[in-house]
Amino acid sequence: MRVLAALSGGVDSAVAAARAVDAGHDVVGVHMALSRSRAQLRTGSRGCCSIEDAGDARRAADVLGIPYYVWDLSERFEDTVVADFLSEYEAGRTPNPCVRCNEHIKFDALLDKALALGFDAVATGHYASATAGPDGAPVLRRAADRAKDQSYVLAVMGPERLARAIFPLGGVASKDEVRAEAAARGLSVSAKPDSYDICFVADGDTRGFLRDRLGSRPGEVVDADGTVLGTHDGAYGFTVGQRKGLQLGRPAADGKPRYVLAIEPVQNRVVVGGAEALEVGALEARDAVWFGDAPVDWTACLLQVRAHGAAVPVRARATAGGGLEVRVDGSLRGVAAGQSAVLYGGPDGDVVLGQGTVERTERAGVVAGEAGVGEVDGVGADGVGAARAGARA
Incomplete structure (x- = not known):
């Protein structure tokens, strides 16, 4: 098969491409340039898509003896993944940008372009397994290394795109095995730190990134009865279940920790309460x-x-x-x-x-008998929290 190997510049994608070559496929490597600031360098294990990463990807392709290209998908990335990230937080929701990147970039823009150029499949360094079921339909499974499993962020791709995907690392026992294999193959990325957090927030300050893009929007932090407990600089900087960073001026009456129960973007309020x-x-x-x-x-x-x-x-x-x-x-x-x-x-x-x-x-405890999901306790489609037990303030 003609296989397009997505080379991020990390050890996983390099070893995945190497295994695709070993399997006898006609492999071409491509690095996706997703950052509009190509001069940006990663900070240790934070961030990606930098010039450093592109250089590491090129060196990996040279070692493997495969053609290598850089595709600029930064505009598509900004218009889909980053724009979705901002709009979802602004609406009081909590998005997963890795899911959206797999949906819109790796298995939409990248795969579509690969197919248009005559490739049969795309190979990536994701930890997951793609197999054929008894009826021949594609089946997505967890990776053998459950600690590294990425099937969660790949589920959005669906069966048609899964049929065009290859995950050579699905069966490896651990990341140590991948690093050892990279070293044995002479790949310089064998000891490169894993990237983590949100790739386009290289410093890890998600709230700061949102504030820079969405601006300061002061509002109230209230309890379930509407009592004002504190203030915030933007409701978009919180997520349901959050405990740290609430900056409340006084402890709860029972002395127990308080958590974010709901975000109300229309009223620009954050509702907090007990863990239960x-x-x-x-x-x-x-x-x-x-x-x-x-x-x-x-x-x-x-x-x-x-x-x-x-x-x-x-x-x-x-x-x-x-x-x-x-x-x-x-x-x-x-x-x-x-x-x-x-x-x-x-x-x-x-x-x-x-x-x-x-x-x-x-x-929990609100679901009555076998009735469907009805009145909601949380953040609804309109972004307005309904977490309060009593009247709204």
Whole structure:
């Protein structure tokens, strides 16, 4: 096959490309330039897409003896991933930019361009496994190294694009194995630090990035009864479940920690309260993507709502509007609208069943009998929190 290997400049993508070459594929390497400031250098393990990364990718391609190109996708990245990040936070939701990057850049813009140029597939250094099911349909599974598994951020790609993806690192036992292989192959990136946090916020100051882009918007921090406890510089700088950085002037009456329960962007308020109010009993998600038939009836499965969070037992089903709804049977806390909800199944709970973007949540103990997700306790589609037990202030 003709395979386009996405070379980020890191050790994972370099080894993935090497394995694609070993498999006998006709491989071409490409580095995606996603930053508009190409002079920007990464800070240790923070950030990516710098000139340093492009140079590391080129050297890896030279060692592997494959052609190498740089594709400027910075405008597309800014218009989709960064713009979505800003608009979601502004609306009181909590987006995952890695999910959106995989959706709009790596398995949309990159893959579409690769197919147009005659390539059969794209290979990346993601830790996940893509196999064919009994009926030949593509199946997305967790990586062998569960600590590095990235199937959560890949679930948004769907079965059609999965069929055009190769993940050579899905079966490796650990990142140490990848680094050792890179060193044995003479790849200079073998000891390069992993990048983490948000790639386009290289200094790690997400709130500062949002403030620079969205401006200062002072408002109130209130409790569930509407009592003003403090102020903030922008409701967009908070997320449901957050405990640190609330800057409240006085402790709670019971002495227990307080957490963000809801963000109300219209009123520019942040609602805080006790941890018990964060327990989620049900949720709705929009824009569902299914691997296989969408379940019409309630189906027992596992739900994961964070990239490296624990999966909890739930029952889920598709909705008529193209979304999905979930009832939580385990313990799930602090879910925010905008997060990606990924469903897993199979005997080992490692097969991705579907994915959606959280739209609404309902507190545990509020779900009545077998009724669907109705009145919501959290951040709704309009971005207005309904976390208060009593009247709104």
